Structure formats: C-alpha cells, structure tokens
Amino acid sequence: MKQETAAFVSELLAELSEFGHDGSGGVTRLLYSEAWQNAQAYLSNRMKEQGLNVRVDRVGNLYGRLEGSNRNAPVVLTGSHIDSVVSGGRYDGTYGIAAGLAALAYLKETYGEPLHTLELVSFCEEEGSRFPLAYWGSGNATGIYEWDSGEGVYDSDGISLRQAMEGAGFGRADLPDCRRSDIGAFVELHIEQGPVLEKQRKRLGIVDAIVGQRRYAVTVQGEANHAGTTPMNMRKDALLGVSEMIMQLEADAIICGEPLVATVGRIDCAPNTPNVIPGSVGFTVDIRHSEEQLLQQFSESILDKFKEIAKWRGLEVSISPWLEAKSAPMHQALTDRLERISQDLSLTCRRISSGAGHDAQLFTAICPTAMLFVPSKAGISHSPLEYTSPEELADGVSVLAAFLYELAYEGKLP
C-alpha cells in the first residue's frame, strides 16, 4: 500500500496547490475566494470518485461520508482545513484532508462498510488570513460560532464576511446546519510546522496537547529627547526598558523550560529616528504552554517584572491582554492508541505539544480528540518552502488508517 499511498497523497496535494497558485511559488487560498471555491469543488469531485456521499454545510464546510452499518452510532471524523495563509505552502491543512481521503479510500476498498459512519471534512477556514477571525469552519461545526455570528467582520478590502460567504453560495438558512452533535471521535493529521521531529529523527509526533496561548500588547512610554544633548543619567529611554524586558522574558522562558515558548515578534519604536532617544516603544508578547496553570503563572509573573523594570527606569508601561486561549489536552486513551499503532508499524515517534493552534482544539470541547504530526523539513511552514517527503506523508496515512479502522470498523470508541 505504502508506495501507492505516497503517490496518491503527493499528487493530490500538487493538484490542489494549483488552486491559489501565486507568483511566489506558494499558495494563497483565502476563505470564499475563487481559488478556495475551485479547490472545494475539486475535492468534492475527488470524494465522489471514492464513493463518498458529499455535502456542504451553511458556512461551506465540505463533508464526504462513508455510511456505517450502525446508523445511530456516533460518527468518526477526520480532516483539516482547505484555506491557506497568504503565500503559504501546499501541506498546511490540506495534507490532513488528502491523507483522510487516502485512508477512507483504502479502508472502503479493503474492508467495505464500517460499523460507525466515517466522515472526512474539509473545513472552510482555520488560518484567520482573510478576516480577523480564525477557526470559522471548525468553530461552526463545534458551536463556538454560529453561522451568522460574523457580523461586523471585514476583510482588508472592506468586504464583510457575510457578503463573501453569500458570494460563494453559502450563508443561506436553507443550507444544512453546521453544528455537529453526532461525533464520537475526531482525529486530525497535520504537518508539524516546527523542527522537532526532523531534528530528533522521529517519523511521527503524537500530540499530547495543543498549547494554551496568551498574547499581550505592551506599550512603554518614556521621553523622546536629543540623543546628543541628554546625558545618560537624565534619559527615559523607552527602548532600553523594552530591551531589558525582552532579555528578562528570554531568561524566564529558558528557566521555565519546555514546552514553554515566549516571543516578542513585533516592536514599534517612536519617533524611530537615529538621533532621538526613543520616546515610546510598543511590542507584542506571545506565550504558550501545554499546561494551563503554568502558562497563567508564567504570564502573570513576567508582566509583573515588566512593571518593575519600567518603574525602576522611570517609564510608564501599559499592558493590554489581546488573546487568551486555554490549552487543549488531547484524549489520553486515543493518544496512547496512536502511539501504540505507530510502534506496531515500526514508525519512530514522540509525544509533542502543538505550539500552533489547530481545528482539533475546538473538537476537544465536544468529543474525544486526537492529533498526529508528520515532520516539516527545516521546521518551515506558512511558506512556499513547506516540504514533507512522500514517504513521510504515507507514514501519517498508515497510522491514520489503522486508527480509523479500530474506531469505525472495530467500534472501539472511547
């Protein structure tokens, strides 16, 4: 099966990458765009070819269904998202859908009708690249969003979410409801988007949790002054304060240890002129950890230290919480099972926290959920340079298929 699967998945990813192919060599497939519509239509046909019953819901999530013999039993769902960032790669999201189609096709051909209904989903949106809102697809499926809850949300061209949704033929009350209450388990296969598996030469990452996240916008106010005429001891240099805060954040993050990560990704200095002492500097802090309590403690502690640094330096600091996402632990029994299957298939693996957000984290609220990573070359993602080899793609499908078999054919739902 393996060579065939590798070819099937890489070819399907190559074909899908034509929808939204941009000048950069990357893929730009934003929610409800023409490229997005064409990709969903193409996927719909590919699902039908494999004998799946296809439907879309009110916001444009696409489902392919392999009916089980026990019509009342909970559904086993796999899949990921079809949208991309601007100039992204061909693997992020799309791989989970292509792998799911390969797995369902293999299971249907090999074992016929399952006990539990098996479904493959192509979520309409996860990235938050077009509208300032993410997980629109899985959020509607799990009840975090309602299909009409995107009021007042606009893209950078001033087009509203509602308008874009209707333009693509969705957002009508007569289309099927999005909310799923019939799911017995959800599993998502995804590229790692980080360097850990490659560096440690593991074929698979068994996700134990999707990390929780805190994001803050911090502004430090000092006094802009002449860089030549203001002695060092009469300065209130906002950039010096911020540099000290950034150093403190790094030191504390290293002391706290993995899987905590903390990043200042954005810094804006004013007036930002070589011969003027910075009067005001804004920056962002992004902190992630798989354990909610540690994440909260770390975040509170570092913000206190920022305030101390500011006070000591005679600076004003203001901190705005911007994003607070709780960590989402995966289902322990399912995670153990993924690990056992990997070992049975002689595929090296390790437990890993997902530092990035995924559709799977929304499903943890409504059903047992699991997640599986394959390596990303050089840890690159959200870039035309994303790459995972065909063999690695096929590894993921092997584990996914075996996992879905236990759930849907053997009926071993938790």
Add this chain to the structure above:
Amino acid sequence: MKQETAAFVSELLAELSEFGHDGSGGVTRLLYSEAWQNAQAYLSNRMKEQGLNVRVDRVGNLYGRLEGSNRNAPVVLTGSHIDSVVSGGRYDGTYGIAAGLAALAYLKETYGEPLHTLELVSFCEEEGSRFPLAYWGSGNATGIYEWDSGEGVYDSDGISLRQAMEGAGFGRADLPDCRRSDIGAFVELHIEQGPVLEKQRKRLGIVDAIVGQRRYAVTVQGEANHAGTTPMNMRKDALLGVSEMIMQLEADAIICGEPLVATVGRIDCAPNTPNVIPGSVGFTVDIRHSEEQLLQQFSESILDKFKEIAKWRGLEVSISPWLEAKSAPMHQALTDRLERISQDLSLTCRRISSGAGHDAQLFTAICPTAMLFVPSKAGISHSPLEYTSPEELADGVSVLAAFLYELAYEGKLP
C-alpha cells in the same frame, strides 16, 4: 540695557517665527523655501535698520557688517543659522542671529565704530532637514563645501539642491564668493538643546568642545520561524540578539561616564508579526564624546561586543559606518574669557560639551572659535515647545556683547 535687550530679542524671535509658521504651532523653515527667503529678507531689513552693511554670498548666507577703523584687521564674526527642522521651535539657530543683532546694535550705539570689523551672519542652512547634507552655509564659508559641490543631492520631492538654490536667486557665479579667509574669531550663541543648565540652575554654558560623533547602521540576521512551534533552544531570534546588544551599549556607556552618550534611536524588525520569531532586525547606533580617542576606542569596543553577541547566538551581524565626525574643541583662551566675563556679570555658568553639532565646529578649522549656551526649558529642542525665557535670552546677549567688545573694540584677538 537688560530689559530692553530681553524685549528686543524675544520680539525679533516672535517676528521671525511667523516665517514658516506651521499648523503645529512650530516653525518649518527649510533651506531656500519661500518661508526661508522671507525670513532672510526680513532679517536683511532689520540689519539695515541698525546701520549694518548687508550682503549675501553665492549660497545665500546673509551678512550684516559694522566696519572697523582698521580695514585690514581680521573680522570678528558672530551668528548662527536661520533654517529649521520640520516643525521646530523659534530659538534653535535663530536666537544666535537675533542676539548678535542686539549685541551689534548695542555696541554701535554705545561705542561707535570698532577697531576690527564686526560681522553678523545668518547661515543659510545647518540642520540637514531638506537635503541629506548639513552645514551648507558654514561649510561654504569655511571651505568644507564649494558652492557647486551639492551635485546629485535631492530633497524628498526630487528637487535638486542646485535647482532649489537657483530658484531662490542664488547659485550664480556672479554672486560673491562664500569662502572667508579674513575671520579673526567666530563666536556662536545658541540654546543648549539639553537639560543640564536648567537642572543644575546655571545661567550659561561655556562650551569646551562640540562632541565627535560615530553613527552606525547595524543589521542582525537570524531565522524567522513560527513562534509557537520552535522551541527556545532551536531559535535564532534576531530581536533577542539586538536587545542584548542594546543592554551592552547602555552598560558600557554608563561605565565610560560623561560626556559619552550612546543611543539606539531606530529599530526595524522583520517580519514584525506577533506570532513569528524576528528573522532580521536593523538598528542605528549614535555615539558621542568630546575626546576623539575615547570616542574611537569606545566605538570599536562596542562593535566587537556586538559581533561576540551575534556569534554566541548563531546570528549574522553586519555593521555599516554611516557618519564619522571628529570632536571640535573650542579655543581655550576664548573659552576662558567667556567664563571670566560671565563671572564678572555675576551669571552662574559651567563648562559643557555640546552633544549637538553646530556651525561653530566648522570654524574651528579656520579661526579661534567659541560657543555659549543659554538654558532650554526641560531640555527640549527641535520642537514647537522650545522655550528660553526673555531674561535668559538677555543673559546671553550681555556676555556676547562684552565678549565682542573685548575682541573688536579692545582688539584682544588671540
């Protein structure tokens, strides 16, 4: 005399601030602009009113001359510049001209014809605010520039220096040559542009040197990566490297002590996105000290430390020297004399390094040069908030007048 002088100078500054008065409440009087032309024309009339012989040179420096009885004796020159930064204050530069006019008027009225010719100059340009070149006026007077050496220099609207100069009626070979070789002494009166005099409650600052300056553009290259999925120990975070460099610069500057000042005024981060580890950060370093050798040593040492920090962190660093201005010591005997005169007039004073550049530094190459500061409220300059009280303005004129008297009437040139 004092009250009268205070009124004369503050009124003249108020009148001149109308030329280039902008919406911010500040003054924008860029080289060769209409506002600049009107200000020079107004000054020219005010000089004539005081019985001075007025002329302009080839680049637009305006001179008012009080002829001395000894026609062959070297000229005693005072003055400053008439141009401003964008949205600057009414004191920077202009004060030295208004004070000079007050001093010359007083001397002429009180003592009549001097021994040495006394001249007041309104230099056409010092700030470098319109064209990427500074000291255009004093540079032409002292031979650092030639009147036609501005080839290929354009303002932000694409207008060449030559074009702007001709548009204002200058830059013609038939106008008087700029280069002065007849100057026996130059003295410039200026606002401090820093907080030292005000904080230490001194009425006057006797400048011992205009500091030398080194400016560098530094770029640190790391690797942009996902802020969630890249463990702390697998990062090459350019902003962490730069923050450490900024901390090192501050620590070394404090250890070195006054009058050294070192500033990172500009920082630009890429991609500058909250959830991406900074891949590349550029910043500027501005270092100043009155002692050339110390300045050079400090600069070399800190750049070496930047390279060590980059190496340690696996980052690439590239450093471009951008500006190297040698320090300009003032003439010691003249500086001593300014101090003695201040004391004779019961005006508290202190020696001070000028951390900002001034026209005076160009004259140190061709004649004995001295410089005198009056306080700036809250150390503010290059801002509509610049302020020096009428009494403080008059203090400067008192010392300047006594100083010019010794030079031009008593003939005590060094």
